[in-house]
Amino acid sequence: MSKRDYYEILGVAKTADEKTMKSAFRKKAMECHPDRHPDDPEAEARFKELNEAYGILSDAQKRAAYDRMGHRAFEQGGMGGGAGGFQDFGDIFSQIFGGGAAGGGFADMFGGGGGGRRQQQARGSDLRYEMEISLEEAFGGKEIDITVPIAGDCDRCDGLGAEPGASVETCSTCGGAGRVRTQQGFFTMERACSTCGGQGEYVSNPCKQCDGQGQTRQQTELDVTIPAGVEDGTRIRLSGQGDAAPRGRGQPGDLYIFVSVKPHELFEREGANLFCRAPVPMTTAALGGDIEIPTIDGGRSKIKIPEGSQSGKRMRLRGKGMSVLRANQRGDMYVELSVETPSKLNKRQRELLEELAEVSGDEISPESANFFSKARRFWDDLVD
Known part of the structure; x- marks a missing residue:
C-alpha cells in the first residue's frame, strides 16, 4: 500500500x-x-x-x-x-x-x-562526516579508513565528570529525577531540570581534564564500507559510532556519512545509466565501421556504426552502466555520436571531396528536405 x-x-x-x-x-x-x-x-x-x-x-x-x-x-x-x-x-x-x-x-x-519519575537516559550525539568518492568507486564500492573525532568517557574521571575521589551528588531541585513539573492551567508540563541540566545530579569538584563534562574528544579510526551503486547524496548510517552518552548512562549516538560523487570527465550519470559522447570520423559515419568505447569498469566495448550515421544518434550498450545498489545488476550505457568534419584538408583530400560533391549533385537527404520544407513554409507565412 x-x-x-x-x-x-x-x-x-x-x-x-x-x-x-x-x-x-x-x-x-x-x-x-x-x-x-x-x-x-x-x-x-x-x-x-x-x-x-x-x-x-x-x-x-x-x-x-x-x-x-x-x-x-x-x-x-x-x-x-x-x-x-x-x-x-x-x-x-x-x-x-x-x-x-x-x-x-x-x-x-x-x-x-x-510523580518522581527518573529521567530518561540521555543518548549520545549523532555525528556527520562528509566523504567524496570517484564515479569508479561508486560503481565498484570501496573499503575506506576514516578518522573521526568522537567523544568518549574521560579516562581521568571514568566519565563521571568529577575529580578522582570527589563525589557526585543528587540534585536537590529535582530530587534526582532530572525533570521538574509545573502546572499551567489545564496542563501539567514537565521539563528538564535547569539546575542539573536533566542529569539528576551534579558535581561539586569538576574533573580538571574534561571540565566536568565527563567526556573528551579523540581521533578515532573507523573502517567504512561504501557499497557498489551509491549515488551522490547517499547517507550511510553507522549505528553506535557517534558520541558516547553523557557519563556513560545511555546509548551512543550514530555516525552519518554523507557521500558525494565527483563529476567524471567521460561519463554523465542518471540513476543507474551512464551517458557518453563519442567523436566519429566523417568517413566512418558515412561508410559505416567500428569504434571502441571505454566502459566504467575499465574495459572496452566495440560499437558498430551504421552506414550514414548522423551526429546525435544514440547507441545503447546493455548492462554497461552503473551498479545498482543492493542488487546484482547494472544499468545501461548510452553513447551519443558526434560526427567530425575535417578542419584541415590536404590537396588530395580536397580533390576527393570535390569529386564527391560533383557526383552527389543536387541529391538531398530526407533530413535536409524536411528542414528546407519547413523553412519555405516559414518564409511564406511571413509574406502572407
Whole structure:
C-alpha cells in the first residue's frame, strides 16, 4: 500500500515553517492519541502515521530529502530507513508535550500520572562526516579508513565528570529525577531540570581534564564500507559510532556519512545509466565501421556504426552502466555520436571531396528536405 504524503497527514502546506508544523502535530496528536481511543486500532494507526510524518518533516535534512525524492529517500536504508530513520514516536510526543507518548505521557498532560519519575537516559550525539568518492568507486564500492573525532568517557574521571575521589551528588531541585513539573492551567508540563541540566545530579569538584563534562574528544579510526551503486547524496548510517552518552548512562549516538560523487570527465550519470559522447570520423559515419568505447569498469566495448550515421544518434550498450545498489545488476550505457568534419584538408583530400560533391549533385537527404520544407513554409507565412 502506498504511503500518504507527509504534508497531507499533518494538514500543512509544503512551505509551512517549523512552528506551524509543530502546532498542527500537537493538535492532531491530541485528537487521535491511543489513550483517548482505547481498543481502537485505527486511531493507533493514525497516531503512528502522524508521528512518522512529523519525525521526517521536523528534521531539516530529512525534510529536504523528502522534498526531493518523496518516500523513496527512506527506502533501502536511505537516510537511515523509513519509520526507523527518525526518533521513536514516544520521544517526539515527549518533546512536544513534555511527557512520554506511551504509558503515562498523555495522562501527565491532563494532570494524571505518577510523580518522581527518573529521567530518561540521555543518548549520545549523532555525528556527520562528509566523504567524496570517484564515479569508479561508486560503481565498484570501496573499503575506506576514516578518522573521526568522537567523544568518549574521560579516562581521568571514568566519565563521571568529577575529580578522582570527589563525589557526585543528587540534585536537590529535582530530587534526582532530572525533570521538574509545573502546572499551567489545564496542563501539567514537565521539563528538564535547569539546575542539573536533566542529569539528576551534579558535581561539586569538576574533573580538571574534561571540565566536568565527563567526556573528551579523540581521533578515532573507523573502517567504512561504501557499497557498489551509491549515488551522490547517499547517507550511510553507522549505528553506535557517534558520541558516547553523557557519563556513560545511555546509548551512543550514530555516525552519518554523507557521500558525494565527483563529476567524471567521460561519463554523465542518471540513476543507474551512464551517458557518453563519442567523436566519429566523417568517413566512418558515412561508410559505416567500428569504434571502441571505454566502459566504467575499465574495459572496452566495440560499437558498430551504421552506414550514414548522423551526429546525435544514440547507441545503447546493455548492462554497461552503473551498479545498482543492493542488487546484482547494472544499468545501461548510452553513447551519443558526434560526427567530425575535417578542419584541415590536404590537396588530395580536397580533390576527393570535390569529386564527391560533383557526383552527389543536387541529391538531398530526407533530413535536409524536411528542414528546407519547413523553412519555405516559414518564409511564406511571413509574406502572407
